[in-house]
Amino acid sequence: MHRDEILEAVDAVVRSGWYLQGEQNARFEEEYSSFIGTKYTVGCANGLDALILIWRAYIEMGLLKPGDEVIVPSNTYIATILAISENGLKPVLVEPRIGTLEINDSIIADSITERTKAVCIVHLYGRLAYTESVERICREHNLLLVEDNAQAHGCRSLDGRRTGSLGNAAGHSFYPGKNLGALGDGGAVTTDDKELADCVRALANYGSQKKYVFRYRGRNSRLDEINAAVLRVKLKYLDEDNDRRRAVASQYVSGISNPLIIMPERLPDPSNVYHLFPVLCPYRDALQLHLKEEGIGTVIHYPIPPHRQECYPEWNKLSFPVSERIHSQELSLPFGPAITDNEVARVIAAVNSFTELSEAKK
Numbered sequence: 001m002h003r004d005e006i007l008e009a010v011d012a013v014v015r016s017g018w019y020l021q022g023e024q025n026a027r028f029e030e031e032y033s034s035f036i037g038t039k040y041t042v043g044c045a046n047g048l049d050a051l052i053l054i055w056r057a058y059i060e061m062g063l064l065k066p067g068d069e070v071i072v073p074s075n076t077y078i079a080t081i082l083a084i085s086e087n088g089l090k091p092v093l094v095e096p097r098i099g100t101l102e103i104n105d106s107i108i109a110d111s112i113t114e115r116t117k118a119v120c121i122v123h124l125y126g127r128l129a130y131t132e133s134v135e136r137i138c139r140e141h142n143l144l145l146v147e148d149n150a151q152a153h154g155c156r157s158l159d160g161r162r163t164g165s166l167g168n169a170a171g172h173s174f175y176p177g178k179n180l181g182a183l184g185d186g187g188a189v190t191t192d193d194k195e196l197a198d199c200v201r202a203l204a205n206y207g208s209q210k211k212y213v214f215r216y217r218g219r220n221s222r223l224d225e226i227n228a229a230v231l232r233v234k235l236k237y238l239d240e241d242n243d244r245r246r247a248v249a250s251q252y253v254s255g256i257s258n259p260l261i262i263m264p265e266r267l268p269d270p271s272n273v274y275h276l277f278p279v280l281c282p283y284r285d286a287l288q289l290h291l292k293e294e295g296i297g298t299v300i301h302y303p304i305p306p307h308r309q310e311c312y313p314e315w316n317k318l319s320f321p322v323s324e325r326i327h328s329q330e331l332s333l334p335f336g337p338a339i340t341d342n343e344v345a346r347v348i349a350a351v352n353s354f355t356e357l358s359e360a361k362k
Contacts (some may be wrong), residue, residue, distance in 0.1 A: 054189055069090045072119075125274075
C-alpha cells in the first residue's frame with residue numbers, strides 16, 4: 001500500500017547520501033509526537049530497544065534501581081518482560097481479564113509491595129489496556145506508568161487521548177507487520193518528560209550527548225533515515241488504515257456465529273485499532289486445521305505464555321490460569337487493511353462451518 005510514495009521517499013534518502021540522524025528522523029519525530037500527543041519522540045532501532053531504553057533511562061535518572069519491581073501482564077509478547085529483566089528489574093506478573101485479554105486492573109493492587117516502583121501496561125492486539133483505575137493506582141502509590149504500545153498505533157482512550165501519551169513514557173515498535181510498520185525493524189519512545197527523552201536519546205547513541213563524549217555506557221539503537229522516511233509516508237494514512245481495520249472487524253463480529261468461537265468483548269471503536277483479530281476456541285488446534293483445509297491461514301498469538309518459557313525457569317511451576325487459557329485457545333484470523341470483503345466473507349463462512357465433528361476428525 002502507498003507504494004509509489006514510499007519508493008519516492010526511499011529514493012530521496014538514497015540521493016541525499018544521509019542515512020542516520022538526519023532530516024527524516026527529525027521530521028518523523030516531530031510528526032509522530034504531534035500524532036501521539038506528546039512533547040517528545042525519540043526514534044530507535046526496534047520496539048524491544050524502546051522499552052529497554054525507557055527502563056534504563058529511569059535507572060540513570062535515579063528513579064529506579066536494580067531489584068525494583070515492575071507490574072506487568074502475565075499474557076504478553078516476551079519483549080515486554082525481557083526489557084524489564086534486562087535492566088535488573090523484577091517483573092511481577094498479573095493476570096488479564098478473559099473478556100478483554102488485557103491486564104485486570106482490579107487485582108493490580110494485590111501485587112504491590114514496598115519494592116513496586118512501576119506498572120507496565122500492554123495494549124495487546126491493538127486493544128486499549130489503560131483504565132482510570134490503573135492511573136489512580138499509580139498516582140496513589142507513586143508508581144511510574146509505562147505503556148507498551150507496540151501493537152496499538154493510533155488507538156485512543158475513552159477521553160480521546162492516544163495510547164503512547166497516557167503514561168510517563170511509552171515504547172513503540174515499527175516492525176513491518178504492525179499498524180504503522182517500517183521496511184524492517186524500527187522503534188520509538190514517546191514522553192512529555194524532557195529529561196527522560198534526552199537520556200533515552202543519549203543511551204541509544206552509545207551514551208553520548210556530545211560527539212566523542214560519553215556520559216553513559218550506552219548502546220547503538222537508532223532509527224535509520226530510510227525507515228524514518230517510510231514511516232512518515234505511512235503515518236499520513238494510519239487513521240484511514242485503522243478505519244478499514246475496524247470495518248473488517250465489524251464484519252467479523254456481525255458475521256461469525258458459532259457457539260464454539262469466543263470473541264473478546266467489543267471495545268468502543270476508537271479504543272481498538274485491531275492490530276490482530278483474536279478469537280478463543282477450546283478446540284483451537286482443530287479450528288486452525290479446519291481453516292487450513294479451507295485454504296485460510298491463521299496464526300497463534302502466542303502458543304506459550306511467558307511464565308512457561310525456558311528463559312524464565314524460575315516461573316515455570318507458577319500457575320496463571322487465565323493466561324494459560326488464553327494462550328491455549330487464542331487464534332488470530334486473517335486481518336489487515338488490505339483484506340477484501342470477499343476474503344472476509346470466506347473466513348466467516350469457514351469459521352461458522354466449524355463443528356465438534358471437525359474436532360473429532362482431528
